[in-house]
Amino acid sequence: MILSTVRAVVLDIEGTTGSASHVHDVLFPYARERFADWLAAHRGEAPWTELMEEIRTHTGDPRLGEEGAVAALTAWSDQDVKVPPLKRIQGLIWAEGYARSTLTGHVYDDVPAALTRWRQAGIDRYVYSSGSVTAQHDWFAHSDHGDLGALLDGYFDLSSAGGKREPESYRAITRAIGVPADETVFFSDVGEELDAATAAGWRAVAVRRPGDPRGREVPGHPTVPALDDIQLHRRTRREEETQT
Numbered sequence: 013m014i015l016s017t018v019r020a021v022v023l024d025i026e027g028t029t030g031s032a033s034h035v036h037d038v039l040f041p042y043a044r045e046r047f048a049d050w051l052a053a054h055r056g057e058a059p060w061t062e063l064m065e066e067i068r069t070h071t072g073d074p075r076l077g078e079e080g081a082v083a084a085l086t087a088w089s090d091q092d093v094k095v096p097p098l099k100r101i102q103g104l105i106w107a108e109g110y111a112r113s114t115l116t117g118h119v120y121d122d123v124p125a126a127l128t129r130w131r132q133a134g135i136d137r138y139v140y141s142s143g144s145v146t147a148q149h150d151w152f153a154h155s156d157h158g159d160l161g162a163l164l165d166g167y168f169d170l171s172s173a174g175g176k177r178e179p180e181s182y183r184a185i186t187r188a189i190g191v192p193a194d195e196t197v198f199f200s201d202v203g204e205e206l207d208a209a210t211a212a213g214w215r216a217v218a219v220r221r222p223g224d225p226r227g228r229e230v231p232g233h234p235t236v237p238a239l240d241d242i243q244l245h246r247r248t249r250r251e252e253e254t255q256t
């Protein structure tokens with residue numbers, strides 16, 4: 013597949029640039045086991061205060077204590093609910109794991125080469141995930157392909173952009189990156205996210221990795237199994253054709 017007049021790509025993580033099973037079988041349990049210890053270790057510090065405030069807001073219980081907070085976080089984690097306080101504490105706990113080299117970010121083999129190609133082509137490269145910006149940054153900085161941070165121009169999450177199934181979130185990213193919506197391409201494995209991006213005027217490509225139990229196609233969207241199945245050009249198609 014060839015797409016022309018592309019000035020920015022925005023990439024999902026789980027299921028698109030990294031393995032969903034790594035997120036669910038390694039990262040989620042790692043954080044889940046440490047919610048109580050993290051809250052106890054950071055009690056009274058600014059991140060603890062902000063987090064407890066956010067958990068109380070999301071549970072609707074202004075008097076919730078640490079025990080209740082752990083119960084809420086555990087339930088959200090088990091149900092894979094994409095709420096900012098869960099994503100925030102997961103990112104903070106994972107950061108400690110990455111710092112100890114206990115964790116690495118799983119990045120598919122084709123991703124570093126694709127990011128390098130797009131950078132050479134003058135196409136900006138962003139990440140948009142439900143994982144917090146801290147978690148996204150660490151995932152790529154401590155990836156199993158080394159530190160990929162230099163290949164990325166920025167990160168967006170639920171707090172900075174909003175929910176991934178809401179068109180308004182993509183409009184917020186368009187305002188932040190200053191690239192026209194129709195020159196921005198979103199890559200994701202989830203149809204509802206791709207629908208929201210196209211509703212905001214973006215172009216969208218589905219990624220379905222081999223072996224994904226949901227099947228090879230995302231209905232309604234062009235689907236590729238890997239990022240090297242797609243060529244992106246910054247110039248128009250006519251400029252590409254007339255170039256010798």
Ligand SMILES: CSCCC(=O)C(=O)COP(=O)(O)O
Nearest residue numbers: 025026141142143147148151
């Ligand atoms: C390294 S970011 C962790 C991924 C995560 O927490 C998550 O919920 C995955 O969301 P995505 O939007 O990347 O599908």
Ligand SMILES: [Mg+2]
Nearest residue numbers: 024026027201
């Ligand atoms: Mg995904």
